[in-house]
Amino acid sequence: MAEKEKGSLLLKTIRPVGIxxxxxxxxxxxxxxxxxxxxxxxxxxxxxxxxxxxxxxDEDTITIGIEAARNALARADIDPELIRAVWTGSESHPYxxxxxxxxxxxxxGTSPHIQAADLEFACKAGTEAMVMAIGLVGSGMGDFxxxxxxxTAQGKPGDALEYTAAAGGAAFVIGPAEIALVEIISxxxxxxxxxxxxRRAYQRYPEHGQRFTGEPAYFxxxxxxxxxxxxxxxxxxxxxxxxVFHQPNxxxxxxxxxxxxxxxxxxxxGLLSPVIGNTYAGASPVGLTAILDxxxxxxxxxxxxxxxxxxxxxxxxRVTDRIAERRHAAPTTAEYIARRIEIDYATYTRYRGILxxx
Amino acid sequence: xxxxxxxxxxxQRYGLVGEICPHCSAKIxxxxxxxxxxxxxxxxxxxFSGKGxxxxxxxxxxxxxxxxxxxxxxxxxxxxxxxxxxxxxxxxLGANKVEIGMPVQxxxxxxxxxxxxxxxxxYGYKFRPVMG
Amino acid sequence: xxxxxxxxxxxxxxxxxxxRSLESLSNEAIQGALKEAGKPEVDALYAGNLLASAASxxxxxxxxxxxxxxxxxxETMTTExxxxxxxxxxxxxYLAVRSGYVRxxxxxxxxxxxxxxxxxxxxxxxxxxxxxxxxxxxxxxLGQAGLLMARYLDSYHPPREALGALPILAHANAINNxxxxxxxxxxxxxxxxxxxxxxxxxxxDAAPYADGAAALLITSDEKLSQTAExxxxxxxxxxxxxxxxxxxxxxxxxxxxxxxxxxxxALARAGVSWSEIDLFELWDAxxxxxxxxVEACGLAAHGEGWRWxxxxxxxxxxxxxxxxxxxxxARGFPLGAAGVYQAVEAVQQLRGEAGANxxxxxxxxxIQAMGGPASNVITHIFSKL
Numbered sequence: 001m002a003e004k005e006k007g008s009l010l011l012k013t014i015r016p017v018g019i020x021x022x023x024x025x026x027x028x029x030x031x032x033x034x035x036x037x038x039x040x041x042x043x044x045x046x047x048x049x050x051x052x053x054x055x056x057x058d059e060d061t062i063t064i065g066i067e068a069a070r071n072a073l074a075r076a077d078i079d080p081e082l083i084r085a086v087w088t089g090s091e092s093h094p095y096x097x098x099x100x101x102x103x104x105x106x107x108x109g110t111s112p113h114i115q116a117a118d119l120e121f122a123c124k125a126g127t128e129a130m131v132m133a134i135g136l137v138g139s140g141m142g143d144f145x146x147x148x149x150x151x152t153a154q155g156k157p158g159d160a161l162e163y164t165a166a167a168g169g170a171a172f173v174i175g176p177a178e179i180a181l182v183e184i185i186s187x188x189x190x191x192x193x194x195x196x197x198x199r200r201a202y203q204r205y206p207e208h209g210q211r212f213t214g215e216p217a218y219f220x221x222x223x224x225x226x227x228x229x230x231x232x233x234x235x236x237x238x239x240x241x242x243x244v245f246h247q248p249n250x251x252x253x254x255x256x257x258x259x260x261x262x263x264x265x266x267x268x269x270g271l272l273s274p275v276i277g278n279t280y281a282g283a284s285p286v287g288l289t290a291i292l293d294x295x296x297x298x299x300x301x302x303x304x305x306x307x308x309x310x311x312x313x314x315x316x317x318r319v320t321d322r323i324a325e326r327r328h329a330a331p332t333t334a335e336y337i338a339r340r341i342e343i344d345y346a347t348y349t350r351y352r353g354i355l356x357x358x
Numbered sequence: 359x360x361x362x363x364x365x366x367x368x369x370q371r372y373g374l375v376g377e378i379c380p381h382c383s384a385k386i387x388x389x390x391x392x393x394x395x396x397x398x399x400x401x402x403x404x405x406f407s408g409k410g411x412x413x414x415x416x417x418x419x420x421x422x423x424x425x426x427x428x429x430x431x432x433x434x435x436x437x438x439x440x441x442x443x444x445x446x447x448x449x450x451l452g453a454n455k456v457e458i459g460m461p462v463q464x465x466x467x468x469x470x471x472x473x474x475x476x477x478x479x480x481y482g483y484k485f486r487p488v489m490g
Numbered sequence: 491x492x493x494x495x496x497x498x499x500x501x502x503x504x505x506x507x508x509x510r511s512l513e514s515l516s517n518e519a520i521q522g523a524l525k526e527a528g529k530p531e532v533d534a535l536y537a538g539n540l541l542a543s544a545a546s547x548x549x550x551x552x553x554x555x556x557x558x559x560x561x562x563x564x565e566t567m568t569t570e571x572x573x574x575x576x577x578x579x580x581x582x583x584y585l586a587v588r589s590g591y592v593r594x595x596x597x598x599x600x601x602x603x604x605x606x607x608x609x610x611x612x613x614x615x616x617x618x619x620x621x622x623x624x625x626x627x628x629x630x631x632l633g634q635a636g637l638l639m640a641r642y643l644d645s646y647h648p649p650r651e652a653l654g655a656l657p658i659l660a661h662a663n664a665i666n667n668x669x670x671x672x673x674x675x676x677x678x679x680x681x682x683x684x685x686x687x688x689x690x691x692x693x694x695d696a697a698p699y700a701d702g703a704a705a706l707l708i709t710s711d712e713k714l715s716q717t718a719e720x721x722x723x724x725x726x727x728x729x730x731x732x733x734x735x736x737x738x739x740x741x742x743x744x745x746x747x748x749x750x751x752x753x754x755x756a757l758a759r760a761g762v763s764w765s766e767i768d769l770f771e772l773w774d775a776x777x778x779x780x781x782x783x784v785e786a787c788g789l790a791a792h793g794e795g796w797r798w799x800x801x802x803x804x805x806x807x808x809x810x811x812x813x814x815x816x817x818x819x820a821r822g823f824p825l826g827a828a829g830v831y832q833a834v835e836a837v838q839q840l841r842g843e844a845g846a847n848x849x850x851x852x853x854x855x856x857i858q859a860m861g862g863p864a865s866n867v868i869t870h871i872f873s874k875l
Contacts, residue, residue: 060468063466094479418636422609422625425628435637435641445737469626470628
């Protein structure tokens with residue numbers, strides 16, 4: 001039984017907990033950044049990523065969540081009626097009022113005897129859901145909980161974030177460590193009131209603080225969360241086989257990793273933003289699924305999310321022996337990324353409802 | 359607004375939940391009150407695997423209200439591996455050429471909104487080419 | 491049991507009749523039928539209609555029609571059996587008169603699909619399908635026909651242009667029908683080049699929805715039938731058979747098994763065989779329906795209906811004349827009224843009033859209407875006395 005050391009900032013469970021199933025989903029449409037640059041007359045060389053994933057006309061946070069959850073359940077190989085909570089983190093819930101989580105729960109066949117709610121904390125709502133699920137299982141309140149981080153992010157036409165605002169998501173079944181594919185060693189979160197990015201009620205697109213989103217926001221919280229996690233755990237970058245950080249573009253996570261002492265080799269597997277964009281609440285969770293698709297038993301993984309507003313969740317993870325037998329029960333994240341259909345900007349405006357038809 | 363009628367069919371639509379006949383074990387979709395195979399009473403829920411193949415398909419160029427946004431779209435009769443046939447849209451077709459006999463798998467997607475942008479969202483089964 | 495005679499017929503031109511209402515169209519057809527029968531006393535009016543409740547927000551349509559035509563104090567009911575609603579009204583009238591409870595009745599088929607415009611037209615027409623499991627997937631009746639044709643082409647590999655035989659015949663026949671919507675021929679080439687409306691279904695595979703009304707005066711009064719201006723016609727068979735509403739609920743979607751049963755029962759009831767049927771007003775809402783219908787009727791083997799239609803002569807001078815006044819395809823397809831139009835056209839043939847399209851010596855005619863893709867099949871046989 002893991003025991004919390006006195007005075008430690010780390011969150012540790014009373015009962016050993018792990019990820020018993022994981023799953024991702026990424027829509028198949030891709031909008032190249034060069035195409036956005038063409039439309040707005042900007043340089044194709046200065047674009048922040050190669051291309052981003054765009055949801056189809058019949059896709060949204062709920063449908064993405066359902067498929068990711070089904071993949072997670074397939075790997076977990078448990079009866080969905082054993083799940084005691086469904087928490088979905090997103091900033092693009094299809095309803096302003098009415099939970100996405102109840103629809104996802106009904107679709108995957110949980111019982112009605114569950115906790116369910118939607119979470120919003122910009123890009124860290126997914127990891128917040130994971131920490132909540134870890135708490136529920138770790139306290140012994142229930143054996144299994146489902147946490148999702150999903151988004152179909154909104155990028156204002158012509159805004160810098162239009163290049164990266166993408167769609168995708170991941171789901172994790174959190175359960176007892178004995179049957180887990182990944183053991184959760186501890187978590188740690190660092191949160192302040194930092195207004196770097198927001199969307200007011202009834203507004204269609206978010207606003208952001210330009211360069212203010214960098215140093216005082218993303219880097220400050222990411223670095224503090226990761227460094228504190230390692231300091232409190234007595235680890236350093238070399239102790240981790242993989243690391244996955246929130247990835248609003250290609251550059252930020254690389255800079256943050258370098259400063260923390262991580263190599264490109266450690267972060268490349270989970271760094272998907274260059275080819276799928278920033279999936280917001282799905283960003284670091286989807287990166288983690290790509291890592292789990294190839295990680296070996298014993299590998300240690302540091303995951304750090306970042307949500308504007310602002311805060312970071314750090315998770316210290318270790319892969320177990322069970323990974324190899326369950327990994328193939330659902331499509332890999334790479335298979336979803338490979339399922340690629342390039343669209344032009346006009347099609348993008350139609351798919352995203354930017355092209356007004358009424 | 360058609361809230362109640364869509365609400366009561368959510369399980370069937372979201373997860374392709376039909377029935378298995380307690381008398382003759384026939385798998386039934388959509389659910390009904392009397393088993394079409396043996397005439398017995400049928401009410402035991404059964405979740406279909408979502409695997410099937412295309413029995414026939416057509417491309418819609420005119421749509422009823424609520425479906426115009428997706429035009430043109432492909433609708434198929436999908437023969438489920440467990441026996442029954444369902445009518446459903448095909449999605450994520452991309453460059454795939456649709457053919458009768460093609461294997462497909464169920465996904466849950468947004469079907470339409472009830473009325474306009476203020477109405478409830480209706481989700482349900484569609485099918486796509488089997489991945490991989 | 492009483493014998494049932496048709497003592498009068500009436501019909502309006504078929505088309506997009508923007509200025510006309512349900513009751514005004516009905517009245518034109520009613521007055522035609524009444525006049526032919528010498529304006530007898532009418533006990534009942536049975537109205538067949540599909541769309542009025544949704545497209546015109548009018549239920550209890552029979553009362554509206556009867557009142558507008560000055561038929562106060564009579565019995566009236568409205569029948570709905572999908573696109574076979576008109577045929578259902580005829581069957582209801584037949585049962586009422588045959589039973590002896592009603593002596594003389596008007597059967598009116600009326601449709602007014604142009605009371606609304608836009609995508610909602612597709613919605614009201616799609617009511618004929620299973621709403622929860624077909625219409626809710628965005629399917630329409632046109633789509634159902636597309637599904638059937640795609641499966642047929644895949645199963646039997648007929649030459650694609652051969653499927654045009656029935657629409658081409660219908661258009662050729664409609665030239666001589668003054669009530670028809672499209673009085674012009676189409677060529678095989680034009681059929682072949684027509685745009686796809688519901689791949690693989692093209693523009694000429696689908697009958698055009700239309701407005702129109704047709705009426706019959708039916709009676710058990712032999713004297714009335716004889717004093718009528720025109721020669722009386724007897725209804726010698728009336729049958730109705732269902733199949734599953736949704737295509738996906740049928741063991742074989744191409745079987746159209748309700749057609750088989752309905753026709754077998756009708757032939758037995760009338761005591762005739764196919765060789766004695768002089769013309770067949772089959773249901774050509776879609777070309778594929780006609781093909782599947784002749785196969786289900788036993789006129790051609792499964793997979794051979796297209797050949798039977800394309801290679802045999804089915805013109806008014808042919809072996810078994812079909813859609814003699816243009817059918818739904820070229821006369822126009824006034825949905826719930828179409829079954830009564832078929833009856834009116836069969837009566838014209840049996841009376842020898844079909845003009846250039848007259849089937850020589852026609853004594854016995856079969857008419858058949860379908861709700862949906864043979865979800866509801868109503869067959870009647872008429873004989874000249």
